[in-house]
Amino acid sequence: xxxxISINKLSKVYGKTSVLHEVDLQVAGGEVFGxxxxxGSGKTTLVKMIVGIxxxxxxxxxxxxxRVPNLSLLQDIGYMAQSDALYPELTGRENLSFFASLYKMKxxxxxxxxxxxxxxxxxxxxxxxxxxxxxxxxxxxLSLAIALVHDPQILILDEPTVGIDPELRLSIWKELMLxxxxxxxxxxxxxxxxxxxxxxxxxxxVREGGILAAGTxxxxxxxxxxxxxxxxxxxxxxxxx
Amino acid sequence: MRVLALIKxxxxxxxxxxxxxxxLFFAPLIVLTLMYFFFNGDNDNPQLGVVGGxxxxxxxxxxxxxxxxxxxxADDQTIITDELDGLLEIxxxxxxxxxxxxxxxxxxxxxxxxxQAASMQAGAGAPASIDAEYIYGDADTEFFDVLGPILVGFxxxxxxFLISGIGLLKERVSGTLERLLATPIRRWEIVLxxxxxxxxxxxxxxxxxxxxxxxxxxxxxxxxxxxxxxVNLMLALVALSLGILLSTFASSEFQxxxxxxxxxxxxxxxxxxxxxxxxxxxxQNVSRIMPLYYxxxxxxxxxxxxxxxxxxxxxxxxxxxxxxxxxxxxIIALKRxxxx
Numbered sequence: 001x002x003x004x005i006s007i008n009k010l011s012k013v014y015g016k017t018s019v020l021h022e023v024d025l026q027v028a029g030g031e032v033f034g035x036x037x038x039x040g041s042g043k044t045t046l047v048k049m050i051v052g053i054x055x056x057x058x059x060x061x062x063x064x065x066x067r068v069p070n071l072s073l074l075q076d077i078g079y080m081a082q083s084d085a086l087y088p089e090l091t092g093r094e095n096l097s098f099f100a101s102l103y104k105m106k107x108x109x110x111x112x113x114x115x116x117x118x119x120x121x122x123x124x125x126x127x128x129x130x131x132x133x134x135x136x137x138x139x140x141x142l143s144l145a146i147a148l149v150h151d152p153q154i155l156i157l158d159e160p161t162v163g164i165d166p167e168l169r170l171s172i173w174k175e176l177m178l179x180x181x182x183x184x185x186x187x188x189x190x191x192x193x194x195x196x197x198x199x200x201x202x203x204x205x206v207r208e209g210g211i212l213a214a215g216t217x218x219x220x221x222x223x224x225x226x227x228x229x230x231x232x233x234x235x236x237x238x239x240x241x
Numbered sequence: 242m243r244v245l246a247l248i249k250x251x252x253x254x255x256x257x258x259x260x261x262x263x264x265l266f267f268a269p270l271i272v273l274t275l276m277y278f279f280f281n282g283d284n285d286n287p288q289l290g291v292v293g294g295x296x297x298x299x300x301x302x303x304x305x306x307x308x309x310x311x312x313x314x315a316d317d318q319t320i321i322t323d324e325l326d327g328l329l330e331i332x333x334x335x336x337x338x339x340x341x342x343x344x345x346x347x348x349x350x351x352x353x354x355x356x357q358a359a360s361m362q363a364g365a366g367a368p369a370s371i372d373a374e375y376i377y378g379d380a381d382t383e384f385f386d387v388l389g390p391i392l393v394g395f396x397x398x399x400x401x402f403l404i405s406g407i408g409l410l411k412e413r414v415s416g417t418l419e420r421l422l423a424t425p426i427r428r429w430e431i432v433l434x435x436x437x438x439x440x441x442x443x444x445x446x447x448x449x450x451x452x453x454x455x456x457x458x459x460x461x462x463x464x465x466x467x468x469x470x471x472v473n474l475m476l477a478l479v480a481l482s483l484g485i486l487l488s489t490f491a492s493s494e495f496q497x498x499x500x501x502x503x504x505x506x507x508x509x510x511x512x513x514x515x516x517x518x519x520x521x522x523x524x525q526n527v528s529r530i531m532p533l534y535y536x537x538x539x540x541x542x543x544x545x546x547x548x549x550x551x552x553x554x555x556x557x558x559x560x561x562x563x564x565x566x567x568x569x570x571x572i573i574a575l576k577r578x579x580x581x
Binding site: 052053055071072089099102130 | 243247253254415416419421423424425427578579580
């Protein structure tokens, strides 16, 4: 399958600190790609530059054959930020329909999509409540629904399951897999939970602004002679030193 | 349309925030009322002695809340012994007024009201000319009277600045602005929506403040009310665009508040509360970069001297230029988040 996202020698420098250093990464269309790494490793900076809301200091990002940043491209990207970017004064439904109305969508479709996205994250009954009354997990789910609401080809989710209980986490992953299988969506997920990494088609281990290793979970385990991904991560980290 | 969706959301958010709504609409009224009582200790109707006035004129004066005392003959001493605020002498169509002027604001208001009543009497054609004399001070004693128009402008500026600035700041801090920029919305659409969304509240606030000042506080008002509103709306637009621009350089609500002593307070001094004529030349030049200076000048001209919009066109133009520059800079400033 052709590359949905292609990153070339991407660097980011804030002042004097280098956050990302010449990162190369290819993500194929229709795969679930995991970015694994500790906090502060540069995952968030990387995904922000893929979306186009942070500008690279060097290198390029191409998404669906278009150079980032590109306004029309944003119609095809669903982004879920690490912090819940919601309006607490508004209800869940108002938040959802506000973000949905920023995209090109027919009114009837918009209603359908809002209902679908809310149902997917099991928030349908809570949509009338103000977001300020939501729990942490509910906010996270609403953020995910907002990322999905305009039916984007590419989903970029920055730590989507933080603060969500195991049951719901499982069902969210099931849905992500379904979106990939049935609608051929490309999904990029950042996480530091190793068992989530196992579910990805391919993963990249990010540390200190660089990619230590990339491949399918099984390939990596084989290459580093480790029983699980945690072992891979530790081994790859030692090798890099 | 994206802009409409954004405007709707901004207004909805603000409407849900009852405290901010109260601050926007009632705080200016409370402060203005306090100022009114501070500067107008004498709340009684002014006492005017009249010599040689006809009944129609007396009725017109009484309509303007002036207590008229008719005399056959009177002089300056009458004013002092009878504790009058002024004495109007009419002979052969010539109006001559002597003002006690112990409280310049009362004198000024009285002279204004008498002029109005007299010109109504004289018919629409020729406004009667009135010679004014002062027992204390002179015509230049106008400190508190010019304060009114300036305060109206100031409060519109201050509250619109603060609330719009913090509005966008909240959006920056909570990450929703970044989230917004991850949608296909254009930068100018965000700025336009903010200007419109908060602008609607600024319009309501301006109308409330202007009507309250004129109707309830009886502020000197010679010109047209809608002219006052036009000037204040231009000022509100400047405050709005400046507020959201400066929010770019603040990283918390507290830092936004820190702009008040730097950006807002100096403007009061340059707005004409302290007469600018006596200032050093470089200070006078500094006033030229203060939006409130132009607004206060225009408001004074309309409310106090009865001039029209045409007379204050240059001031309005200056305000429009400020707003245009700030709006442009706002669109540029959003580039920090997204290049397109």
